[in-house]
Amino acid sequence: MIDTASKYKFLFAGGGTGGHLFPAVAVAQEIKEMKPKAEILFVGTKNKIEGRVLPKLGFPLKSIWIEGFYRKFDLRNLLFPLRLIVSVAQSLIINIVYKPKVAIGTGGYAAGPAIWAAWVLGAKIILLEQNSYPGVTTRLLERYANEVHLSFEDSKKYLKRKNVHHLTGNPVRKNLGSSSKQDALRLFGLSSEKKTLLVLGGSLGARSLNTAVKKNVKSISENEIQIIWQTGKNYYNDYKNLNSDMVKVHDFIEDMNAAYSACDLMLARAGATTIAEILVLGIPCVLVPSPNVAENHQYYNAKSLADKGAAILIEDAKVADELPNIVFNTLSSNNQLNKLRNNALSIAKPNAAKEIAKNAVKYAEAG
DSSP states (O other): OOOOOOOOOEEEEEOOOHHHHHHHHHHHHHHHHOTTEEEEEEEEEETSSSHHHHHHTOOOOOHHHHHHHHSSGGGGGHHHHHHHHHHHHHHHHHHHOOOEEOOOOOOOOTTHHHHHHHHHOOOEEEEESSSSOOOOOHHHHGGGEEEEEOOOOOOOOOOOOGGGEEEOOOOOOOTTSSSOOHHHHHHHHTTSEOOOOOOOSSSSSHHHHHHHHHHHHHHHHTTTEEEEEOTTTTTTTHGGGOOOOOEESOOSOHHHHHHHOOOSEEEEEEOOHHHHHHHTTOEEEEEESSSSSSGGHHHHHHHHHHHEEEESEEGGGGGHHHHHHHHHHHHHHHHHHHHHHHHHHHOOTHHHHHHHHHHHHHHHHOO
C-alpha cells in the first residue's frame, strides 16, 4: 500500500529507450541514497526497456498506453490520438492516487502525459534533456517546468525559458568504469601489450558499424589492434564466425564497466547515454551518428563533442571507408589519445545525478 502522507514522493516519467530511462534511474538511485524511505514511482510502457529493467532494479512501474508517432507511414499512427487521450486519463488517475511532490521527466513519449498530469495536480516539475537538440517532449513541457537540466550548452538556443535552464550534464549510473584495465583485458581474453578498439552499436546493433568493422577487421587486427565487438542481438549470428584471439565478438556485453576499462579507443553511435559515459570516463571515441533517429539529434550530439576536440565524428555513409585510417592514426598517437581523453574529461559533468537529486529533495521538502 502506497503511503500518500509521505513527504518524499517522486514520480519519474520517460523511457522507450535506455537513453531516456537510465538517467532517470541514476537520479532515482541518488534520491534513495539521500532519503532511504523516499517513495519512487516510474510511469512508462511495459513493453519497452523500462518494463524489463525496472523490476530488476526494484522500482515500481505504472504503465500507460501511449506509443510514439511513426515518422514513416504506418497504420498504427491512426491510433495515436486515442492512445494520447487514454494515456492522459491514465496519467491523471496515477497522479491522483500517488500524489507525487516532485515529477521528473526524462524525455520519450511517456513523459508527456505523465508530467503534464503531475503539473495539473500541483507537483513540482524537473525535466532532463539528454540531447544537444532538445526532443519534442522537452520543448512541449518546458512551459510547466521549475527546472530544465541540460547536457549540452547548445540546447539553450532551442528552448525559451532561460531562467529555468541548468547546464548540469546527463546523469550516469553509479560505479561507472570501476574495473582495472588489466582485469578487464583478462576478462575478455586479450593482451595488455596491444591497443584495444571497442565497438558498440547498441543492444540490438547498428548495421553500418557492423558492416564497416567486418570490411576492415582483417587489416585492423593485422596491425596488432585488438577488437571487442558488440554486434547486437540482431546481427550476432552474421559475425560470430569472426571471433578469434584478436577479435572478441559478443551479441551483448553485460559488464560495460569492463568493456570501457579495457579499451583504448571506442567506435560507437552518438546516443546521449553513451556520450555522457565517455565524457565522465575520458574515453577517446569515434562517434558515428545514426541517421535514423528523431530530428537527427545524434549528429548534433556528436558535433558538439567534435567541435571541442572531445571526440572524432564520422558520417554514417563514410564509416566503412574512413574507419581504418582513423583507427590506425589515433591509436598510434598517444598524444592524440591524450588530447581526446583530456578534452572529454574537461567538459564532463560527473555529479549530474547527485545535483538533480538534491534539487528534487529540496522541492519535496519545501512543498
